[in-house]
Amino acid sequence: MNYIYPAVFYPEDDGRYSVIFPDLNDLATYGDNLADAFAMAQEACGQYLFTSLRDGDVLPAPSALDTVKKDDENAIxxxxxxxxxxxxxxxxxxxxxxxxxxxxxxxxxxxxxxINYSKVLKDALIAKLQIHS
Incomplete structure (x- = not known):
């Protein structure tokens, strides 16, 4: 199921973008550029929504795009x-x-x-992933 929420993308002096979701308790993330900020926004929003639904929380209704306030005229x-x-x-x-x-x-x-095979295998796979990160 698709969920759509408005986000405000604020350009930073160093070329990065900060992102705020006003409807999601001011959930925030950032990206190194606009494309990265958008990808990070999707990831942060997905994690927030997934966790909220898993915990039985009711999701807020998304605001209409034209009602979202921004503090900076350069924000998107x-x-x-x-x-x-x-x-x-x-x-x-x-x-x-x-x-x-x-x-x-x-x-x-x-x-x-x-020895618990599942635990040993899980721990080994996590360690392997950390080596390759």
Missing amino acids: VNMVCVNLDEYARAYDDKAVKKTLSIPAWLNTACENLG
Whole structure:
């Protein structure tokens, strides 16, 4: 499902843009340029909406674009669209079953020590991702 909220993009002196969502408790983010700021705005909005819905919060109605106030005449007011179905598929933390194969001797040793395969694999994959970031 698509959700659309207005955001105010404020140009900064260094070429970056700050972004504020007035309808979402002044949710804020920024980007290195306008394109990056727009991508970061979608990400921040998606995270906010996804978390709010997961927690059972009621989402506010989006303001009409022409009613959004900006503090700077150079600011840009634009709607930001987030597809929460796509966001949930990418970021939901529900478990996904995977099958793996290990040598029998390793399986026996791990079982004897009560090692949790899911935890070890998850921790190793997170560590691997951090190395490549």
